Amino acid sequence: MRTADATDLARIAVFAALIAVLGLPGSFPVFGGVPITAQTLGVMLAGAVLGPWFGALSVTVLLALAAVGLPVLAGGRGGIGVFLGPTAGYALGWILGAVVIGLIVHAGGRRPVVWRTALAMLAGGIGAIYALGIPVQSLVTRLPLAETALTSLVFVPGDLLKAAVATLVVTTLVRAYPRGFRREWRAPATGRRLAEVAVDA
Amino acid sequence: MLSLYRPGGGWMYRMPAGPKLACLALVALVLAALPSTWATVPVAVGASIVLYAGSSMGVLAGVRHYGCHAWALRWVIVVTAVGQLLFLGAEAAAANTARVAAALLVAALVPLTTPVAAMLDALERGLQPLRRVGADPERIALLWTIALTTIPVLSKLAADVRDAQRARGLRPSLARGALPFLVVTLRHADDLGDALDARGIR
Amino acid sequence: MIRCAGVGARLGQREVLRGVTLDLDARTIAVIGDNGSGKSTFARLVAGLVRPSSGDLRVLGLDPQRDAAELRRRVALVLSNPDAQIVMPTVADDVALSLRAERLPREVRDRRVAAALGRLGLGELADRPSHDLSGGQKQLLALCGAFVRAPHLVVADEPTAYLDARNARLVADHLLADTGHALLVVTHDLALARRCEGAVLFAEGRVAASGASDEVVDAYAEAVAC
Amino acid sequence: MIRCAGVGARLGQREVLRGVTLDLDARTIAVIGDNGSGKSTFARLVAGLVRPSSGDLRVLGLDPQRDAAELRRRVALVLSNPDAQIVMPTVADDVALSLRAERLPREVRDRRVAAALGRLGLGELADRPSHDLSGGQKQLLALCGAFVRAPHLVVADEPTAYLDARNARLVADHLLADTGHALLVVTHDLALARRCEGAVLFAEGRVAASGASDEVVDAYAEAVAC
Numbered sequence: 094m095r096t097a098d099a100t101d102l103a104r105i106a107v108f109a110a111l112i113a114v115l116g117l118p119g120s121f122p123v124f125g126g127v128p129i130t131a132q133t134l135g136v137m138l139a140g141a142v143l144g145p146w147f148g149a150l151s152v153t154v155l156l157a158l159a160a161v162g163l164p165v166l167a168g169g170r171g172g173i174g175v176f177l178g179p180t181a182g183y184a185l186g187w188i189l190g191a192v193v194i195g196l197i198v199h200a201g202g203r204r205p206v207v208w209r210t211a212l213a214m215l216a217g218g219i220g221a222i223y224a225l226g227i228p229v230q231s232l233v234t235r236l237p238l239a240e241t242a243l244t245s246l247v248f249v250p251g252d253l254l255k256a257a258v259a260t261l262v263v264t265t266l267v268r269a270y271p272r273g274f275r276r277e278w279r280a281p282a283t284g285r286r287l288a289e290v291a292v293d294a
Numbered sequence: 295m296l297s298l299y300r301p302g303g304g305w306m307y308r309m310p311a312g313p314k315l316a317c318l319a320l321v322a323l324v325l326a327a328l329p330s331t332w333a334t335v336p337v338a339v340g341a342s343i344v345l346y347a348g349s350s351m352g353v354l355a356g357v358r359h360y361g362c363h364a365w366a367l368r369w370v371i372v373v374t375a376v377g378q379l380l381f382l383g384a385e386a387a388a389a390n391t392a393r394v395a396a397a398l399l400v401a402a403l404v405p406l407t408t409p410v411a412a413m414l415d416a417l418e419r420g421l422q423p424l425r426r427v428g429a430d431p432e433r434i435a436l437l438w439t440i441a442l443t444t445i446p447v448l449s450k451l452a453a454d455v456r457d458a459q460r461a462r463g464l465r466p467s468l469a470r471g472a473l474p475f476l477v478v479t480l481r482h483a484d485d486l487g488d489a490l491d492a493r494g495i496r
Numbered sequence: 497m498i499r500c501a502g503v504g505a506r507l508g509q510r511e512v513l514r515g516v517t518l519d520l521d522a523r524t525i526a527v528i529g530d531n532g533s534g535k536s537t538f539a540r541l542v543a544g545l546v547r548p549s550s551g552d553l554r555v556l557g558l559d560p561q562r563d564a565a566e567l568r569r570r571v572a573l574v575l576s577n578p579d580a581q582i583v584m585p586t587v588a589d590d591v592a593l594s595l596r597a598e599r600l601p602r603e604v605r606d607r608r609v610a611a612a613l614g615r616l617g618l619g620e621l622a623d624r625p626s627h628d629l630s631g632g633q634k635q636l637l638a639l640c641g642a643f644v645r646a647p648h649l650v651v652a653d654e655p656t657a658y659l660d661a662r663n664a665r666l667v668a669d670h671l672l673a674d675t676g677h678a679l680l681v682v683t684h685d686l687a688l689a690r691r692c693e694g695a696v697l698f699a700e701g702r703v704a705a706s707g708a709s710d711e712v713v714d715a716y717a718e719a720v721a722c
Numbered sequence: 723m724i725r726c727a728g729v730g731a732r733l734g735q736r737e738v739l740r741g742v743t744l745d746l747d748a749r750t751i752a753v754i755g756d757n758g759s760g761k762s763t764f765a766r767l768v769a770g771l772v773r774p775s776s777g778d779l780r781v782l783g784l785d786p787q788r789d790a791a792e793l794r795r796r797v798a799l800v801l802s803n804p805d806a807q808i809v810m811p812t813v814a815d816d817v818a819l820s821l822r823a824e825r826l827p828r829e830v831r832d833r834r835v836a837a838a839l840g841r842l843g844l845g846e847l848a849d850r851p852s853h854d855l856s857g858g859q860k861q862l863l864a865l866c867g868a869f870v871r872a873p874h875l876v877v878a879d880e881p882t883a884y885l886d887a888r889n890a891r892l893v894a895d896h897l898l899a900d901t902g903h904a905l906l907v908v909t910h911d912l913a914l915a916r917r918c919e920g921a922v923l924f925a926e927g928r929v930a931a932s933g934a935s936d937e938v939v940d941a942y943a944e945a946v947a948c
């Protein structure tokens with residue numbers, strides 16, 4: 094990880110704001126309210142666009158804002174209650190999720206392609222988040238692990254949809270606005286650099 | 295600025311942010327640790343209501359805020375209750391839902407009675423020890439100030455994206471809106487980065 | 497074309513427009529005024545994106561709220577931030593998106609897209625990534641997405657703010673050209689405002705003047721100068 | 723003031739500026755040219771935000787990369803989008819942020835902030851939340867954040883793009899005022915460009931003309947008109 098310059102600082106803060114805005118009512122029409130939330134889409138984008146470490150930092154900034162009591166989580170929630178309630182594990186899982194997504198999307202410094210991006214969203218945006226979320230939820234609600242996992246199936250359709258949207262958006266961004274990633278990728282197999290491909294396209 | 299703070303006066307308002315946070319978190323944890331029996335229901339609900347009513351914002355106002363917060367938590371409560379009812383039966387469902395909800399409600403008293411600025415100060419003080427491991431608390435504080443000031447800007451940009459789509463005869467959707475929103479967000483971040491850098495903040 | 501009787505609009509808690517009474521019939525109309533005077537809100541009202549909080553509004557004889565679907569078909573809005581309007585990754589795809597709601601056969605659609613691109617001089621850029629265009633080209637692309645639907649009325653909010661002199665003139669020429677559409681353009685560029693037939697001057701959420709563009713713009717320019 | 727010898731700049735893989743050779747000595751200089759011609763990149767180069775990929779660049783006698791810290795102290799940047807320049811919650815706090823790096827004693831800092839606010843007529847707004855300001859006031863606040871550091875050179879990238887005629891003039895007046903700073907302003911507003919002493923015209927990443935502003939602007943206006 095390079096040290097953050099002013100633009101990195103701005104991007105980290107702005108992505109924290111982006112996740113917050115995805116939780117505002119009416120920001121984008123999405124299914125239901127809390128705890129089914131479009132904010133996980135923001136987490137997925139942060140990991141994929143900022144990379145694992147800056148992405149995780151950005152999620153952490155958001156959670157810190159929530160912790161001090163700003164209503165930046167879906168449904169206008171905030172405060173330390175977030176970290177005592179049944180969704181606490183998911184919220185912490187967002188940090189891990191961003192790391193996993195960033196690592197997979199940019200694995201080996203290669204440019205993001207559809208299959209790897211989709212895999213990242215499933216492993217990080219769903220797998221990693223649930224891996225922390227379900228045990229904590231089980232602990233807090235005293236519903237045994239297996240049953241808790243069953244109840245969290247209600248999130249799966251929404252999360253799959255968000256993973257699909259994130260994959261589409263990220264791979265489109267690679268073609269349409271590659272400078273948004275602020276990194277250069279290693280030459281793809283054809284031996285040409287991606288940026289050249291983008292310019293030619 | 296967006297905030298959960300509701301101005302008022304009384305002992306809970308006067309308590310310094312750090313100790314208040316610690317006390318209420320402790321109460322919330324105790325409530326969360328109650329056993330899964332019928333008796334927990336009145337204890338958890340009663341204790342949390344009493345805290346709201348007695349937080350000296352006025353009994354009526356306290357109960358009103360209690361209702362508002364409970365409503366904001368409705369989905370958390372519903373999801374918890376349904377899962378429990380399906381697998382554990384009525385007693386465990388009632389008790390577990392009550393103690394989880396009560397803990398959340400008690401914790402919600404912190405932002406309700408503490409101005410955000412006071413919490414940010416407390417947090418910054420809490421970060422001071424990080425200086426020893428080489429982190430810069432001021433820089434971290436700056437990071438969340440920027441995030442905070444950016445939220446209304448991005449929500450305006452999100453509205454622009456929605457308007458642009460409706461104006462083209464499209465129904466705004468997450469799938470269609472996400473890319474343009476991401477692009478305008480990234481461009482905003484670039485400008486912000488330039489402005490910060492030029493002001494000597496690196 | 498646009499008829500308002502005592503129209504007001506609120507955004508959040510704020511009454512942004514008050515008692516707007518107007519009867520605009522010129523084919524091209526400029527909306528001018530200070531920052532924050534309510535111009536953009538008026539444009540969004542006309543395009544049906546903001547609901548009047550009071551009064552009666554008719555656009556092309558339609559009630560923008562009740563006849564929303566019909567209004568969308570006839571009125572196209574172009575915003576000042578082109579990035580917010582570009583949805584698809586390539587230029588041609590983005591223009592085609594505007595026609596989606598009409599469910600045309602592919603070749604009809606492609607023909608209309610090509611014609612619209614050609615008209616604004618974007619023909620050669622059809623397959624370029626849309627976010628790689630320059631500011632002016634993006635603004636033209638946004639206009640293209642509006643024109644391709646053959647609107648009866650084009651509402652444009654500061655369409656030339658980012659543009660160099662050449663692109664600004666290009667955009668203005670296309671907006672003002674008499675190709676069967678009327679125009680309502682919000683602008684700080686008083687030269688562009690003068691090129692319209694009519695003008696409305698907003699001040700603090702009210703109509704301060706309206707009529708022939710020369711007179712209204714002169715009055716505003718004078719007020720600003722002193 | 724600004725001296726370039728064969729300066730080039732790359733952004734990503736793209737060579738955005740090529741062979742820029744200039745010797746600018748007028749106190750106020752306008753940078754003009756088409757969209758995408760490299761004006762903003764040149765401004766960022768001068769402010770030390772972009773590293774030259776070739777050639778030699780001196781700003782106020784400094785090498786922007788080697789003497790970066792000193793350059794930051796002497797050069798201030800103003801952009802067109804006020805929302806991107808305002809970070810702190812209140813007006814006075816935001817201006818004070820510019821002085822953060824200087825680690826001044828509090829009362830010295832407060833005095834300088836108050837003086838800067840007074841100079842731009844924002845004195846009464848010192849404790850107001852910064853996002854409550856109007857667009858014009860926000861841009862004045864951004865200027866204030868630049869001026870408070872008593873810069874030797876102010877670099878402004880389309881500082882009036884969003885502003886109405888009155889605010890645009892106010893901002894331009896403050897930028898052009900001779901209060902001990904030099905100015906490099908990127909603009910599409912040719913009237914503003916003419917108010918500067920010197921001008922540089924960019925075209926496709928190269929310098930197409932430079933010299934007295936009247937001549938350069940005339941040449942550009944003519945080229946655009948035909």
Ligand SMILES: Nc1ncnc2c1ncn2[C@@H]1O[C@H](COP(=O)(O)OP(=O)(O)OP(=O)(O)O)[C@@H](O)[C@H]1O
Nearest residue numbers: 507508510512530531532533534535536537538857
């Ligand atoms: N979403 C909103 N909620 C509350 N107030 C708003 C909102 N949007 C705009 N306003 C306020 O409404 C007023 C009119 O805004 P509007 O954008 O219509 O002005 P404008 O004439 O287009 O200004 P400009 O020339 O700066 O674009 C302003 O005072 C603005 O602060």
Ligand SMILES: Nc1ncnc2c1ncn2[C@@H]1O[C@H](COP(=O)(O)OP(=O)(O)OP(=O)(O)O)[C@@H](O)[C@H]1O
Nearest residue numbers: 272631733734736738756757758759760761762763
């Ligand atoms: N980060 C970047 N990576 C790659 N190319 C870039 C980047 N930023 C800008 N460009 C390209 O560099 C060229 C010059 O851009 P620049 O912003 O300097 O132009 P400009 O003269 O300021 O244009 P405008 O008048 O539209 O603001 C453009 O073709 C632009 O697409």
Ligand SMILES: O=C(O)CCCC[C@@H]1SC[C@@H]2NC(=O)N[C@@H]21
Nearest residue numbers: 128129130166167180183184248
């Ligand atoms: O706001 C919070 O307290 C955290 C909410 C966590 C919600 C989880 S994240 C994974 C799953 N997918 C959703 O849409 N919601 C849950």
Ligand SMILES: [Mg+2]
Nearest residue numbers: 535536537653
């Ligand atoms: Mg406007």
Ligand SMILES: [Mg+2]
Nearest residue numbers: 761762763879
């Ligand atoms: Mg520029």
